[in-house]
Amino acid sequence: MSDETPKKTGFFSRLFGREQPAPKPEEPAAPPPPAPVEPEPEEEPAAAPSAAEAPSAPEPAPEPSLIDELAAAEPVVTPPPPEPVSAPSAPVEPERIEPAPAAPVAVAAAEPAPKRSWWTRLKEGLSRSSSAIGGGITDIFTKRKLDADTLEDLEDILVQADLGVEVSTRIVEAVGKGRYGKDIAPEEVKSVLAAEVEKVLAPVAQPLVLDGGKKPFVILMVGVNGSGKTTTIGKLAAKFKREGKSLMLAAGDTFRAAAIEQLKVWGERTGSPVVARAQGADAAGLAFDALTQAREQNVDVLMIDTAGRLQNRAELMAELEKVVRVIRKIDAAAPHAVLLVLDATVGQNALSQAEIFGKIAGVTGLVMTKLDGTARGGILVALAAKFGLPVHFIGIGEGVDDLEPFEARDFARAIAGLE
Numbered sequence: 503m504s505d506e507t508p509k510k511t512g513f514f515s516r517l518f519g520r521e522q523p524a525p526k527p528e529e530p531a532a533p534p535p536p537a538p539v540e541p542e543p544e545e546e547p548a549a550a551p552s553a554a555e556a557p558s559a560p561e562p563a564p565e566p567s568l569i570d571e572l573a574a575a576e577p578v579v580t581p582p583p584p585e586p587v588s589a590p591s592a593p594v595e596p597e598r599i600e601p602a603p604a605a606p607v608a609v610a611a612a613e614p615a616p617k618r619s620w621w622t623r624l625k626e627g628l629s630r631s632s633s634a635i636g637g638g639i640t641d642i643f644t645k646r647k648l649d650a651d652t653l654e655d656l657e658d659i660l661v662q663a664d665l666g667v668e669v670s671t672r673i674v675e676a677v678g679k680g681r682y683g684k685d686i687a688p689e690e691v692k693s694v695l696a697a698e699v700e701k702v703l704a705p706v707a708q709p710l711v712l713d714g715g716k717k718p719f720v721i722l723m724v725g726v727n728g729s730g731k732t733t734t735i736g737k738l739a740a741k742f743k744r745e746g747k748s749l750m751l752a753a754g755d756t757f758r759a760a761a762i763e764q765l766k767v768w769g770e771r772t773g774s775p776v777v778a779r780a781q782g783a784d785a786a787g788l789a790f791d792a793l794t795q796a797r798e799q800n801v802d803v804l805m806i807d808t809a810g811r812l813q814n815r816a817e818l819m820a821e822l823e824k825v826v827r828v829i830r831k832i833d834a835a836a837p838h839a840v841l842l843v844l845d846a847t848v849g850q851n852a853l854s855q856a857e858i859f860g861k862i863a864g865v866t867g868l869v870m871t872k873l874d875g876t877a878r879g880g881i882l883v884a885l886a887a888k889f890g891l892p893v894h895f896i897g898i899g900e901g902v903d904d905l906e907p908f909e910a911r912d913f914a915r916a917i918a919g920l921e
């Protein structure tokens with residue numbers, strides 16, 4: 503791996519004033535999957551006027567400066583297209599409101615996964631990232647002394663694993679400290695790496711606290727197309743149900759009929775009522791309806807799905823702002839959590855997503871999905887170092903149990919390839 507790595511200016515070269523090679527080429531973008539075509543919403547909703555529509559009429563225009571900024575945002579790596587819903591096969595007829603499903607369906611029955619410990623699954627899930635990092639470390643430090651060259655190679659590996667230059671430099675410094683010119687075992691390097699990564703991650707590893715005083719506790723899920731919002735809602739619904747919470751789900755991804763169906767399946771599996779409208783309906787109006795119903799029914803947690811949107815599409819981001827404004831007409835403190843769902847496979851693009859969604863939707867925390875499908879899991883470290891946003895959960899698979907609260911130490915050790 504390191505043999506093929508192009509040389510670049512490493513921390514120790516810079517420290518020891520070595521010759522400056524050409525700047526390192528940009529990290530290759532994530533493999534460009536076919537661009538998902540997002541159906542444009544049909545102007546405003548065609549649905550019959552309702553109480554829900556009333557508040558959206560006098561909306562002030564979105565802040566021009568923010569939208570301008572979005573319009574000028576860097577081009578994005580198009581995320582993978584959303585997967586079709588697997589469970590329901592019947593075509594979907596538009597409908598106004600989905601009534602609460604009758605009997606709760608046990609999630610375990612829908613997901614009879616063999617029980618293995620989270621640590622085992624985390625290690626396996628992160629194996630592509632950890633073999634890129636840990637395997638690289640073994641290659642570099644086997645039978646070589648620690649010197650400027652080995653440290654440069656280490657820095658290359660860390661930057662390529664998306665940890666970011668700042669954190670990578672810090673790790674290289676920590677590895678080099680007091681060990682210059684000596685033999686160092688790969689396991690020792692991995693331990694130093696894990697310790698440094700844990701230092702960066704510990705402050706952001708914060709559980710999502712559902713404040714029981716806020717009823718319903720409103721969670722808005724945002725993110726780009728296919729990042730895993732709907733799936734994450736389903737996984738969280740199962741988790742909250744197990745904790746004895748009453749739930750309501752709002753199918754605010756009104757762009758895709760499949761997304762509405764997908765949420766209904768999760769609603770059935772977890773025994774949670776789903777508020778839905780026809781495809782193309784106004785997402786803000788739907789959010790208003792859902793919050794009104796959730797209040798009336800005194801549910802503990804309302805999770806609102808939203809359509810995937812690219813962070814450089816100003817009009818879509820303006821729509822998201824509208825959803826937030828409309829929710830606040832009912833409860834000024836809502837949404838109580840805005841979770842940005844980030845797909846780890848997009849690598850560095852996650853930084854731009856966090857920045858723009860943070861400004862538009864007031865992101866309060868992150869969920870990182872698809873850590874199982876990528877060697878770019880280090881991006882979580884770069885995100886933590888840059889934004890310091892709480893990381894609540896990580897996803898390492900499509901199953902209902904493949905989402906867990908984020909633990910800094912476990913993640914750091916798993917990504918370093920330590921046992």
Ligand SMILES: Nc1nc2c(ncn2[C@@H]2O[C@H](COP(=O)(O)OP(=O)(O)OP(=O)(O)O)[C@@H](O)[C@H]2O)c(=O)[nH]1
Pocket residue numbers: 583584585725726727728729730731732733734755758761764808809810811843870871872873874875896897898899900904
């Ligand atoms: N491997 C893996 N796949 C995941 C994970 N989380 C979600 N997925 C898959 O990613 C795909 C997209 O997930 P969705 O939940 O539909 O994504 P979305 O953000 O709601 O998509 P849009 O509705 O288009 O915005 C689905 O096939 C999910 O099963 C994960 O942690 N690991």
